[in-house]
Amino acid sequence: MGWQVLLFISLLFLSVVHGQVSYSIPEEMSKGALIGNIAQDLGLGVERLKSGKARIYTGNTDEYIELKREKGVLLVKGRIDREALCGQTMPCALHFQIILENPMEFYTVTVEITDINDNPPTFERSEMRYEISELTPSGARFVLEKAIDDDVGVNGLDSYDLKPSDNFVLKTISRGDGTKHVEMVLQKPLDREQHEHISLILTAVDSGEPQLSGTMQIIITVIDANDNPPVCSKPEYKAGVTENAPVGTVITTVMAADVDKGNNGIVTYMISKSGAAGLFEIDADRGILTLIGNVDYEKRRHYELDVKVADQGGLSDACKVIVDVSDTNDNPPTINIMSKSNTVSENMKPGTVVTMLNIQDADSNDNGKVMCVLNENIPFDIKSTTNNFFTVITDSELDRETASEYNITVTCSDEGVPSLSSSVTLTLQISDVNDNAPVFERSSYEAYIVENNTPGLSIFTVKARDADWNQNARVSYILEDSSVNGVPVSSYVSVSADSGVIHAVRSFDYEQIKDFHFRVKAQDGGSPPLSSNVTVKVLIQDQNDNPPQVLYPVQTGGSLVAELVPRSADVGYLVTKVVAVDVDSGQNAWLSYKLQKATDRALFEVGLQNGEIRTIRQVTDKDAVKQRLTVIVEDNGQPSRSATVIVNVAVADSFPEVLSEFTDFTQDKEYNDNLTFYLVLALAVVSFLFITCLVVIISVKIYRWRQSRVMYSSNLPVIPYYPPRYSDTLGTGTGTLQHVYNYEVCRTTDSRKSDCKFSGAGSQNVLIMDPSSTGTMQRIQSERSILDEPDSPLESSFGFDISKPDGVQ
Numbered sequence: 001m002g003w004q005v006l007l008f009i010s011l012l013f014l015s016v017v018h019g020q021v022s023y024s025i026p027e028e029m030s031k032g033a034l035i036g037n038i039a040q041d042l043g044l045g046v047e048r049l050k051s052g053k054a055r056i057y058t059g060n061t062d063e064y065i066e067l068k069r070e071k072g073v074l075l076v077k078g079r080i081d082r083e084a085l086c087g088q089t090m091p092c093a094l095h096f097q098i099i100l101e102n103p104m105e106f107y108t109v110t111v112e113i114t115d116i117n118d119n120p121p122t123f124e125r126s127e128m129r130y131e132i133s134e135l136t137p138s139g140a141r142f143v144l145e146k147a148i149d150d151d152v153g154v155n156g157l158d159s160y161d162l163k164p165s166d167n168f169v170l171k172t173i174s175r176g177d178g179t180k181h182v183e184m185v186l187q188k189p190l191d192r193e194q195h196e197h198i199s200l201i202l203t204a205v206d207s208g209e210p211q212l213s214g215t216m217q218i219i220i221t222v223i224d225a226n227d228n229p230p231v232c233s234k235p236e237y238k239a240g241v242t243e244n245a246p247v248g249t250v251i252t253t254v255m256a257a258d259v260d261k262g263n264n265g266i267v268t269y270m271i272s273k274s275g276a277a278g279l280f281e282i283d284a285d286r287g288i289l290t291l292i293g294n295v296d297y298e299k300r301r302h303y304e305l306d307v308k309v310a311d312q313g314g315l316s317d318a319c320k321v322i323v324d325v326s327d328t329n330d331n332p333p334t335i336n337i338m339s340k341s342n343t344v345s346e347n348m349k350p351g352t353v354v355t356m357l358n359i360q361d362a363d364s365n366d367n368g369k370v371m372c373v374l375n376e377n378i379p380f381d382i383k384s385t386t387n388n389f390f391t392v393i394t395d396s397e398l399d400r401e402t403a404s405e406y407n408i409t410v411t412c413s414d415e416g417v418p419s420l421s422s423s424v425t426l427t428l429q430i431s432d433v434n435d436n437a438p439v440f441e442r443s444s445y446e447a448y449i450v451e452n453n454t455p456g457l458s459i460f461t462v463k464a465r466d467a468d469w470n471q472n473a474r475v476s477y478i479l480e481d482s483s484v485n486g487v488p489v490s491s492y493v494s495v496s497a498d499s500g501v502i503h504a505v506r507s508f509d510y511e512q513i514k515d516f517h518f519r520v521k522a523q524d525g526g527s528p529p530l531s532s533n534v535t536v537k538v539l540i541q542d543q544n545d546n547p548p549q550v551l552y553p554v555q556t557g558g559s560l561v562a563e564l565v566p567r568s569a570d571v572g573y574l575v576t577k578v579v580a581v582d583v584d585s586g587q588n589a590w591l592s593y594k595l596q597k598a599t600d601r602a603l604f605e606v607g608l609q610n611g612e613i614r615t616i617r618q619v620t621d622k623d624a625v626k627q628r629l630t631v632i633v634e635d636n637g638q639p640s641r642s643a644t645v646i647v648n649v650a651v652a653d654s655f656p657e658v659l660s661e662f663t664d665f666t667q668d669k670e671y672n673d674n675l676t677f678y679l680v681l682a683l684a685v686v687s688f689l690f691i692t693c694l695v696v697i698i699s700v701k702i703y704r705w706r707q708s709r710v711m712y713s714s715n716l717p718v719i720p721y722y723p724p725r726y727s728d729t730l731g732t733g734t735g736t737l738q739h740v741y742n743y744e745v746c747r748t749t750d751s752r753k754s755d756c757k758f759s760g761a762g763s764q765n766v767l768i769m770d771p772s773s774t775g776t777m778q779r780i781q782s783e784r785s786i787l788d789e790p791d792s793p794l795e796s797s798f799g800f801d802i803s804k805p806d807g808v809q
Contacts, residue, residue, distance in 0.1 A: 023074070024112040027082040032075050035065065035111060038098065039072025042107055046072040052100030057338050059358060064094055065111060074109070082113045083150040090152050097358075099339055104353050106338065106389075117155035117208025121147040123216035124273040131221045131314040134192045140229065141171070142184040143308055143318045145272060147204030147214055158207035162200055162218075170202075179304075181318070184218070192222040229315030230258035230267040232307075237321040239289070243297040243328050251280065251323055254287040256309035263312040272306040280305060280323070289321060297327040298362040329367040329416025334360045335424045338389075343429040346400040354380070355392040355426055359412050367416035375409040382410065392426070400430040401467040434472040434526025438464040440534040447502065450541045451510040459493065462500040462534060464522035474525040475500075480533060484516040493538065495520055502536065510542040511583045544588040544637025550645045552579040562648035564655075565627075569619045575604065578611035578645055580633040590636035596644065597630035604649070606631055613647060623651050 023036045039046050048054075049069045056067050066077035086092030094111040123145055130142055149157040160182050162170040167188045173181040182202075190198075200218040205211060232254065239252035258265040269287040271280060279293035280303070289305070303323040310316035340355040361368040372382050372390050381395040392408060406428045413421035440462060447460035466473040477500040482489045494503045500520070516538055523531035553563075553576065563576045582589040593611040598604055603623060605616045613629065627649035634642040 020108045020110065022110040022112065024114055025076075025080075026114045026116050027080050028116060028118060029076045029080065031078060035074040035076060037072055038067065038074050038109070042098070044072070046070065048100070052102055052105075055099050056096050057099045057106070057336075057358070058094075058096045059336050059360060060334065063096075065096065065109075067098065074111075080113055082115050083119060085113065087150075088152060097338070099356075101339060104339055104356055104391075106356065115152050115155050117151055117206060117210070117212060119150040119155075120212035121149040121157050121204035121206055121214040123147050123202075123204070123214060125216065127217040127219060129219045129221065131223050132186070132190055133223050133313050134190045136186055136190060136315070138186055138189055140186040140315065141317075142168075142186070142314075143316050144182040144184050144202060144218070145216065146180070146182055146306070147216075149204070149206050151206065151208060155206055155208035157204055159205050161203040161205065163203070164200065167198065168200065175320075190220075190222045196222055198222070223313070228258060228260045228264070228311075230256045230309045230311050230317050232256045232309055232317050232319035235319050237307075237319065238324070239321065240324045240326055241291060241295060242326045243295055244330055245291055245295065247292055247294075249291040251289040251291060252321060254282065254289060254307045254309070254319060254321060256287065256317060256319075258311045258315070260311060260313070266312050267309050268311075270308050270310070272308055276303045276305060279303070282307060295325050297325045297364070298331065301325050327364045327367055329363055329414060329418070329420055331362040331367075332420035332422045333370045333412040333414055334362075335410060335412055335422055336360065337424070337426075340426060341428070343431050344394075344398070345431045345433055346398045347433045347435070348394055348398055350394050350396055352394045353391050354394065354428060355408075357382075357390045357392070357410065359388050359390060361414050363414060363416060367414055369415045370412050371415070372410055372412040374411075375407075378406055378408060380406070380408055398430055400432045400469065401436060404430050404432075404469070406430070432469040432472050434468055434524060434528070434530060436467040436472075436524075437530035437532045438466045438475045438522035438524055439532060440464045440522060442534070444534060445536045447536060447538050448541055449504060449508060449538060451508050451543045452545055453504050453507055455504060455506055457504045459502045459504055459538060460536070462495075462502065462520050462522075462536065464500070464532065464534075466524045468524065468526065472524055472526040475522050476525070478521045478523060480519040480521050482518055484518070485513065489516070489518040492516065493518065502538075508540045510540045510585065511546065513540060515539045542585045542588055544584055544635060544639070544641060546583045546588075547641035548580045548582045548591055548633040548635055548643045550578065550580045550633060550643055552577070553645065553647055555645065562650045563613075565615070565619060565649055565651050566653050567619045567621060567623070567651060568653070569615055571615055571617055573615040573619075575613040575615065575649060576647060578606070578613065578631050578633065578647070580611065580643065580645075582635045584635065584637065588635055588637035592634050592636070594632050594634070595629060596632040597628075599624060599627045599629070603627070604629055613649075619651055625650055625652050627651055 021036075021038065021041045025033075025035055039049055046069070049067075049072055054067060054069050056063060056065060064077055064080050066075050067073075068075060080094075082092050085094075092113045092115075094113065096109055096111075098107045098109055100106065125145060128145060132140075132142070144160075147157055147160070149155075157180065160170050160172055160180075162168060162184065167186060167190060168184045169187045171183045171185045173183065175181060184200075184202075198220040200220065202216045202218055203213055204215070205213040233256060237252050237254060241249060241251055254269055256267050256269070258267050268284045269282045270284060271282050279291065279295060280289055281292045282289045287307075287309075289307075295303075302325060305321040305323065306318055307321055308316055308318050336358040338356040338358050344352065344354055357372070359370045359372060361370050370388070372384075374380055374382050374392070379394060379396040379398060380392055382390055382392050384390050390410075392410065408426040408428060409423055410426065411421055411423040413419050441464070445460065445462055449457070449459050462477065464475050464477075466475055476497045477495045478497065479490060479493070479495045484492055490505070492505055492508075494505055495501070496503070500522075502520075517535055518538075519533045519535055521531050521533040523529050565573065565575055578593055580591055580593075582591055591611075592608050593606045594608070595601065595604065595606045600623060603615060603617060603619070604613055604627070606613050606629075611631070611633070613631070629647040629649060630644055631647060632642050632644050634640050
C-alpha cells in the first residue's frame with residue numbers, strides 16, 4: 001500500500017523536547033507495525049524499561065499503541081482510523097504517557113496520525129431531482145448537494161465534474177473555511193419540447209493518490225413559468241447557543257425573498273443533510289432555526305449549516321448559518337490514578353512520591369482550571385508537576401506506631417461558577433521498621449523466693465513490650481553475664497527466652513545468701529536488633545529449716561560435766577544458763593526454753609526467754625545429790641524445731657561427795673554392753689567362715705589327689721587343664737590360682753573398741769607341665785597344711801593362713 005511505501009521512505013519523524021517524544025505515522029498501519037524506538041529516543045536503556053515496569057497510560061481513552069519493554073519499541077496495537085478518531089480536525093494526534101516506577105517518573109509521547117486517501121468522496125443521496133422552467137434564463141444557478149470526503153488535506157475533495165454539459169456548466173465556489181460550494185449554472189435555455197427530462201452525472205474527485213471519486217445522478221424535469229429565484233437576505237448568518245441548552249431553543253431566523261407572485265413567490269427553507277442535521281431543525285415556511293438535540297461544547301464548539309431556500313418553481317438560493325457553542329461548567333474534574341504505592345516504609349524521607357495523578361476537566365477556560373487539596377491532619381501534601389499532573393508526597397516524618405494506615409482524600413475543584421469538584425480516597429499502609437527498642441514494664445524488679453526451693457521453680461516473670469510490629473516486636477529475653485560471689489549468675493537463675501519467666505537453677509539457702517542482683521536484656525527480632533535491660537533483685541526468704549544449736553552446756557560423749565549447787569542455795573539461785581542459737585532469721589530464730597524432764601521438778605525452773613536454770617525453793621538435805629535436768633530449746637517457726645540438752649546438777653557442799661556419788665553416773669555400762677555384743681557377733685562370724693574354708697580346702701585336696709591318680713595310670717595324651725582365673729606368666733605355662741584367705745580379729749585391752757579385719761586371698765596352686773613330655777604329667781604342689789603347723793602368734797590373735805606356697809609374701 002501507498003502509506004507503507006511512505007513509511008519506509010522515512011515519512012516518520014521524531015523530536016524530543018523536555019521529556020516529550022513525538023512521532024508521525026500514517027493511519028491504517030497494520031497491527032504490530034513499528035512506530036519508533038522509544039528507549040533510544042528517550043535516552044533510556046531497555047533494562048530501565050524492564051526494571052521500571054514501563055507501561056502506557058492513556059487516561060480514559062482507548063489504547064491504539066502498545067509498548068514492548070523487551071525491545072524498547074512502540075508498536076501499533078490496533079487499527080487506527082484517523083477519520084473515526086479525529087474527523088476533520090487537523091492535526092490528529094494520540095497523546096499518552098510512559099509511566100516508570102522505582103523511581104516514579106513519566107514521559108509524554110505524541111503520535112500524529114497522518115491521513116491517507118482511503119475514503120472516496122460520497123454524496124448523501126444517490127440522485128437529485130429538479131423541476132426547471134423553460135423560461136429560466138441563462139445564468140440561472142442551481143445549488144447542488146456537496147460531496148463529503150472524510151479525508152483531509154490533499155486527500156480531501158478537490159473538484160467536481162458534470163456531464164453531459166450541453167445546457168449546464170458546473171461552477172465551484174471556494175469559501176474561506178476551505179469548503180467548496182457547488183452550483184449548476186444554466187448556460188443554454190431549456191426547451192421542454194425538445195427535452196422534457198435531462199439526466200446529468202455529477203462526479204466528485206479528490207486529489208489523493210490514487211485518485212478516488214463519487215457520483216450522483218441529477219434528473220431535471222423542464223416546466224414552464226417562474227423565472228425569478230428566491231434570494232437570501234444575507235449570505236451568512238452567525239448565532240450562538242450554550243451547551244446543554246434545552247430542546248426547542250431558537251437559534252436564529254433565516255430570511256429569503258422571491259419577487260415572483262403567487263405560488264412562484266412562495267419560499268421554502270431546508271437544511272442540507274450533514275452531520276449536524278440531527279441537532280438542528282428549520283421551519284420550512286418561516287425559516288426559524290431551532291435546537292432539536294443536545295450540543296456539547298466538549299465534543300464540538302461550532303457548527304456550519306447550509307440552508308437552502310427554494311420557490312415553487314424550483315429556483316433556489318443558499319446561505320450559511322454558523323452556530324457557536326459556548327461553554328458551561330457542566331463537567332466535574334476527573335481524577336485518574338496513574339501510579340500509586342499501597343505500602344510505604346515509615347522511614348521514608350519527606351518529599352517521597354507515593355501517588356501520581358492525572359486530572360482532566362473537559363470544560364475550558366476557568367471552568368477547566370483545577371486545584372487539588374488533601375484532607376487535613378495527615379503528613380502528606382499534593383503538588384502540581386505539570387499541567388493536569390499532580391503528585392502526592394510525604395510532607396513530614398512517618399511513624400507507624402502513631403498511625404499504621406492513612407486514608408488520603410484527594411479533592412479536586414474547578415474554578416467555574418458554581419464550582420464542581422470530585423474526590424478519591426487513597427488507602428496507604430505504613431510498613432514497620434525496627435525503630436523502637438523493647439521497654440520493660442518496670443524500671444527494676446524485685447522477686448521473692450523461699451529458701452530450699454526445688455530447682456527449676458518459677459520465681460518471677462519480666463515483661464517487655466515493643467511498639468513495633470511483627471518480627472520487629474518479637475521480644476527475646478537474655479540473661480546478661482555477671483557473677484554472684486564469684487559464681488556465674490547462670491548457675492543461680494535462668495530466663496526463658498520467649499516468656500521472660502525466671503527459673504531457679506539451684507536450691508537457695510538463706511543462711512548462705514540472702515539476696516543477689518542480675519540484669520535481664522530484652523532484645524527484639526529486628527535487623528539490626530534493638531535491646532534494653534533491667535535489673536532484677538532476688539530476695540531469698542528464710543524458712544525454718546535449722547533447729548536450735550546448744551552452745552552451752554557442751555555435750556560430750558564420755559566425760560561427765562555437772563553443775564554444783566550448794567545445799568545452802570536460796571530460792572532463785574542461778575544454777576547455770578543454757579545458751580543456744582538458731583541460724584535462721586526472724587521469728588524462726590526466736591528461742592524459748594522449757595524444762596522437759598527433771599529428777600525433782602519442784603526444785604528447778606528454766607527461764608522461758610533467757611534459758612537460766614534457777615532454784616524455785618530452798619535446797620534441803622533431803623534433796624538427792626544427783627539431779628538430771630532435760631531442757632528443750634524450741635524456735636518460733638512453723639512448724640517449730642527443737643533441740644534438747646541434758647544438764648547434770650550435783651547438790652553438794654564438797655567435791656569428794658560429788659565424786660563418790662557420780663562414779664556410776666557415766667555411760668560405761670551401756671557402752672560396754674554394746675561393745676561386748678558386737679565382739680561376740682564378730683567372733684561367731686569369723687569362726688563360721690574359718691570352718692567353711694577348712695571344709696572346702698580338704699575337699700579340693702582330695703579331688704586333686706584322685707585326678708592325679710587317674711591321669712598317671714592312663715596312656716592317653718595329656719591335655720593341660722587351666723582352672724579358672726589361670727594366667728600364663730612369661731610364656732612358661734605356669735599359672736596362679738588364689739585360694740588363701742586371711743581373717744584377723746584384733747581386740748585391745750585398753751580401749752572400749754575392737755577392730756575386725758578381713759584380708760584378701762594370698763595363696764597359689766602351681767601346675768607345671770613339660771612341653772616335651774607326651775605321656776606323663778608332673779605335678780608339683782607346694783603347700784603347707786594348716787593342720788600340721790604349730791601354733792603361731794597369728795592364732796592367738798585369731799589369724800589363720802591357708803595354703804601359703806613358698807615364695808609368697
